[in-house]
Every structure is written in C-alpha cells, then in structure tokens.
Amino acid sequence: MFNSKKMYVIVVGCGFLGSYIANRLSRHGHSVVVIDRNESAFDSLTVDFSGFHIEGDATEFITTKQAKCEKADLLIAATDNDNINLMIAQIAKKVYSVPRVLARVNDPKREEIYQNLGIKTICPASIAGEIFIDMVI
Amino acid sequence: MNVLIVGGGKLVYFIGRTFIAKGYTVSIINRNREECSKLARRLKATVIYGEGSDLNILEEAGASTVDTVLAVTPRDEDNLIVCQLAGLRFQVPRTIAMVNDPDNEEVFRKLGVMAVSTTRILTSIIEQRTGFEEIINLMPVGEGKVNVTEIVLGEGSPVVGRLLREFELPDNSLIATIIRGDQAIVPRGGTALYRGDRLIVITVPENHAGVIRMLTGDKR
Numbered sequence: 141m142f143n144s145k146k147m148y149v150i151v152v153g154c155g156f157l158g159s160y161i162a163n164r165l166s167r168h169g170h171s172v173v174v175i176d177r178n179e180s181a182f183d184s185l186t187v188d189f190s191g192f193h194i195e196g197d198a199t200e201f202i203t204t205k206q207a208k209c210e211k212a213d214l215l216i217a218a219t220d221n222d223n224i225n226l227m228i229a230q231i232a233k234k235v236y237s238v239p240r241v242l243a244r245v246n247d248p249k250r251e252e253i254y255q256n257l258g259i260k261t262i263c264p265a266s267i268a269g270e271i272f273i274d275m276v277i
Numbered sequence: 278m279n280v281l282i283v284g285g286g287k288l289v290y291f292i293g294r295t296f297i298a299k300g301y302t303v304s305i306i307n308r309n310r311e312e313c314s315k316l317a318r319r320l321k322a323t324v325i326y327g328e329g330s331d332l333n334i335l336e337e338a339g340a341s342t343v344d345t346v347l348a349v350t351p352r353d354e355d356n357l358i359v360c361q362l363a364g365l366r367f368q369v370p371r372t373i374a375m376v377n378d379p380d381n382e383e384v385f386r387k388l389g390v391m392a393v394s395t396t397r398i399l400t401s402i403i404e405q406r407t408g409f410e411e412i413i414n415l416m417p418v419g420e421g422k423v424n425v426t427e428i429v430l431g432e433g434s435p436v437v438g439r440l441l442r443e444f445e446l447p448d449n450s451l452i453a454t455i456i457r458g459d460q461a462i463v464p465r466g467g468t469a470l471y472r473g474d475r476l477i478v479i480t481v482p483e484n485h486a487g488v489i490r491m492l493t494g495d496k497r
Contacts, residue, residue, distance in 0.1 A: 199354045201380035223330055227354040230388050249332045250358075253365055 283329030
C-alpha cells in the first residue's frame with residue numbers, strides 16, 4: 141500500500157485513530173507531523189514517536205501553513221468531526237495539492253458526495269459493520 | 278424568495294427577521310432545542326431542530342426548494358459543508374458561508390463556496406476610520422486666530438491624484454507644506470497630491486471644518 145520511499149505525512153487529529161496511524165507511520169520510518177487542538181491528545185503518541193506535533197486548530201489556515209502542508213506527500217484527516225475532516229481534506233487537495241489525501245467520515249451518507257469530489261474517504265462505521273456482519277452471517 | 282438559514286444566536290434571529298419583513302419565506306436550522314423554540318415563537322419561520330450539515334435535516338428543512346442557503350454558524354467547517362451539501366445534493370442555486378478566519382474567505386472560494394469574513398469587514402471599517410482620525414491639531418498660533426493642522430491623505434480622500442490648482446481652497450486657508458516620505462515640499466499650483474501625503478494646513482476657525490472635509494472627503 142505505501143511505497144518504501146520516506147514520506148512526509150500530516151495527520152490531523154490525535155485521538156484513537158490519529159495516534160494509531162501516526163505511531164505506525166513513524167515506526168515505518170516516515171516523517172510525521174500530528175496536529176491536534178489539545179496538547180493533551182499528544183500523550184497518545186508513543187515514546188519512540190520520532191515526528192513533530194503542532195497544537196492548533198487545523199481549520200485555521202495558518203495551522204496548515206505552519207505544518208508545511210505544501211510539502212506533504214500524504215495527509216490524513218482523522219478527527220472525530222466529519223466536517224473538519226472534509227474541510228481539511230479539500231484544502232489539502234485543492235489548495236496545497238497534496239498528492240494523497242484521506243478523510244475519515246463517520247456518516248456514511250456524506251461519503252458518496254465527497255467521493256464524487258475526488259476525496260478518498262474511510263468510514264469506520266461501514267468498515268467495522270461489514271466485518272461484524274461477515275463474522276456472524 | 279425562499280431562504281434557509283443555518284445557525285443560531287442573535288445573528289440568525291435578526292437575519293431571519295429582516296428577510297421575513299421583506300416578504301421572503303424563511304426556514305432556519307438550529308441545533309439547540311431551546312433556541313429553536315424561541316425562534317419559532319418569535320419569528321414567522323419554519324424552524325427545524327438539528328444539524329445543518331446532516332443530509333436528513335437539510336431534506337426535512339426543504340433544502341431542495343430554497344433559492345439561497347446562508348450558513349452562519351460560528352464554525353467555519355460547518356458552514357462550508359452546509360453550503361456544499363446544499364449545492365451538490367440539493368441543487369440550491371446560491372449558498373453563502375460566513376467565515377471567522379479571514380484566510381478562509383479565499384480558501385472557500387477555491388473550493389467553490391462563496392464566503393464572507395465578518396472579521397475582515399469589521400477590521401476594514403476600522404481601518405477606514407483612521408483616515409479621518411489622522412488629523413492632528415498641531416499648535417495654536419496667533420491667539421487662536423489661526424489653526425495649523427496636520428492631515429494625512431487616506432484612501433477616501435477626494436484630492437488624491439489631483440493637482441493643487443484643480444481645487445479651490447476657501448479664502449484664508451493654505452496648504453503650507455506637504456511631507457512626503459522624508460521630503461518637505463512647499464506646494465505650487467502644479468503640485469500633485471498622493472495618498473499618504475501629510476499636509477500641513479493653515480485655516481481660520483470659520484473655514485476649518487470645510488477645508489478638512491474638502492481634503493479628507495469625510496462627510497461628518
């Protein structure tokens with residue numbers, strides 16, 4: 141899935157999903173920057189996390205500028221708020237031309253609309269739901 | 278005209294009230310139950326309780342029948358998504374998002390949504406005012422018979438770009454010196470005035486206000 145070249149990755153949101161991704165990518169040798177509104181969220185990063193973190197609101201343009209979004213190879217919007225994720229994903233794609241952008245979208249109804257706009261979305265509910273169904277049917 | 282407003286607070290109330298007074302059909306989506314009750318009591322509008330960026334709520338509010346959607350929540354991201362969903366899913370012809378971060382005005386435009394930054398509007402009004410406030414009464418001379426005033430020519434000044442001889446100052450008034458950068462110029466008829474020039478102006482009390490108005494364009 142990911143090539144072996146070292147990537148500059150921005151992860152927005154350092155909750156369960158964001159920190160999981162950030163920790164793993166960092167271990168894989170990629171250069172990771174994590175953005176979260178709350179300093180305490182960064183406690184979820186492991187001790188061997190070798191990247192940077194920025195405390196800030198990613199919906200403020202100045203924050204993505206500070207994270208040098210224009211240099212990112214990959215941006216993952218992983219906050220628990222669909223609207224924030226979709227806004228940041230679009231900004232990454234359209235304003236900063238980040239080559240690969242992924243957005244977590246909790247509400248499956250919104251997925252289709254944004255996929256039509258060229259945003260790759262991950263819906264934890266549908267994915268987990270399918271797995272559960274597979275296990276029981 | 279049929280308008281859907283998403284948001285809350287006094288802003289939504291007054292926007293709603295204004296549009297209703299103009300005869301528009303107004304519906305409001307608000308995510309606070311109590312606020313919805315209040316709005317429904319005070320305004321002749323359809324009030325829907327829920328999230329404006331939820332497709333089901335937009336449908337319930339009749340988004341497919343409206344001409345305009347105004348997203349004025351305090352969160353830029355919600356306003357963006359409301360407008361996009363209204364346009365893409367419900368084909369609403371005009372959508373406008375309020376933004377707090379003035380940088381987002383340009384960002385939203387790139388994403389295809391018209392945005393208005395309240396921050397920018399207010400700060401630019403304040404900046405225009407300073408044009409008028411840059412009038413300093415320098416010193417009393419001649420026992421109060423003469424005023425010497427420094428005026429900075431701001432953006433709204435009607436004399437910027439004109440030659441001194443093109444406008445007529447009243448009797449007993451004079452532009453004594455123009456300070457431009459670090460130069461002091463004693464002007465003649467053919468001297469042109471530029472924005473940012475600091476004029477040292479001599480007036481008498483009778484013509485003082487008129488001369489200030491003529492130079493700054495301020496109608497107060």
